[in-house]
Amino acid sequence: MSTEEHSVLHVHRDDIGSRMGMWLFLFTELLLFGGLFFLYSVYRFVNQEQFHIAAKELNTLIGTFNTIILLTSSLTMALAIAAIQRNNKSLSVFFQTLTILLAFGFLVNKYFEWSIKFHHGIFPGSEVLLNKPKGEILFFGLYYVMTGLHGLHVIIGIVLIGVMTRLTIKNVINQDSYVKLEAAGLYWHLVDIIWIFLFPLFYLIT
Amino acid sequence: MDQQNTHAEHKYPGYGIYILVWLGLLALTGVTVTLAGINFGGLTVATALLVASVKSFLVLKIFMHLGAEQKAFKIFVLVAIFFILISFVLLFSDYSFI
Numbered sequence: 001m002s003t004e005e006h007s008v009l010h011v012h013r014d015d016i017g018s019r020m021g022m023w024l025f026l027f028t029e030l031l032l033f034g035g036l037f038f039l040y041s042v043y044r045f046v047n048q049e050q051f052h053i054a055a056k057e058l059n060t061l062i063g064t065f066n067t068i069i070l071l072t073s074s075l076t077m078a079l080a081i082a083a084i085q086r087n088n089k090s091l092s093v094f095f096q097t098l099t100i101l102l103a104f105g106f107l108v109n110k111y112f113e114w115s116i117k118f119h120h121g122i123f124p125g126s127e128v129l130l131n132k133p134k135g136e137i138l139f140f141g142l143y144y145v146m147t148g149l150h151g152l153h154v155i156i157g158i159v160l161i162g163v164m165t166r167l168t169i170k171n172v173i174n175q176d177s178y179v180k181l182e183a184a185g186l187y188w189h190l191v192d193i194i195w196i197f198l199f200p201l202f203y204l205i206t
Numbered sequence: 207m208d209q210q211n212t213h214a215e216h217k218y219p220g221y222g223i224y225i226l227v228w229l230g231l232l233a234l235t236g237v238t239v240t241l242a243g244i245n246f247g248g249l250t251v252a253t254a255l256l257v258a259s260v261k262s263f264l265v266l267k268i269f270m271h272l273g274a275e276q277k278a279f280k281i282f283v284l285v286a287i288f289f290i291l292i293s294f295v296l297l298f299s300d301y302s303f304i
Contacts (some may be wrong), residue, residue: 200254204242
């Protein structure tokens with residue numbers, strides 16, 4: 001009887017193990033994007049001149065603006081965890097909401113950026129693009145795949161943080177148990193790190 | 207309860223450190239945008255990647271709390287980065303050293 005009681009009362013929790021699990025998942029993400037960075041580096045190496053010309057087409061200002069937005073959203077996510085550690089639920093919910101809004105801001109910018117490119121006839125398989133030299137086609141192909149995959153991660157991040165905000169409001173995430181929020185934070189910061197490398201490689205190095 | 211809260215204040219990093227790191231990240235973004243305008247020739251890519259690495263280090267250590275984690279986490283991350291770098295070196299041994 002005592003064992004039965006024990007099994008009911010005992011809540012198994014291993015926060016360190018949970019975080020380690022999240023980190024292991026992040027390593028698989030690193031492999032996913034790493035493969036694309038390998039492709040980028042080799043194609044850039046064999047098509048240096050054409051990558052140089054193609055990169056000039058990208059809007060550095062919009063890229064810089066999006067970098068600032070994403071770095072700020074990383075800050076608000078870290079602050080959301082700091083707030084829940086201090087049992088300040090409303091402040092944590094505020095920072096999580098702010099993170100989601102900034103992520104939407106990033107996507108809106110991305111939408112306008114891609115729209116302008118589409119308007120100029122530069123999109124995968126377009127006539128304008130296919131008439132360009134091979135190196136430039138490769139550059140824009142990688143640009144759409146890598147920033148697109150990154151954008152998909154931003155969308156997933158929005159959903160994930162949205163769920164965490166709901167859980168925080170419902171007190172499932174609280175001062176004593178906030179490892180879920182930490183895991184979502186780790187994911188969000190990884191999305192930020194990937195952008196930290198995408199930004200100079202596509203927008204700055206011309 | 208009050209004691210617990212003061213305990214929490216000591217245990218967890220304050221809001222200030224995150225804001226400081228954020229300012230550092232913005233400053234480094236400014237640096238990398240400015241440097242991109244100057245032509246360093248072959249070193250342009252290297253400087254951009256160096257600044258990006260410093261930014262990533264800050265995010266990993268402070269935002270992702272890697273500095274406060276157990277040693278195993280740090281070793282795992284170092285191993286992951288090591289294998290990415292090894293892959294790059296081996297990849298380019300095929301392309302650039304011929």
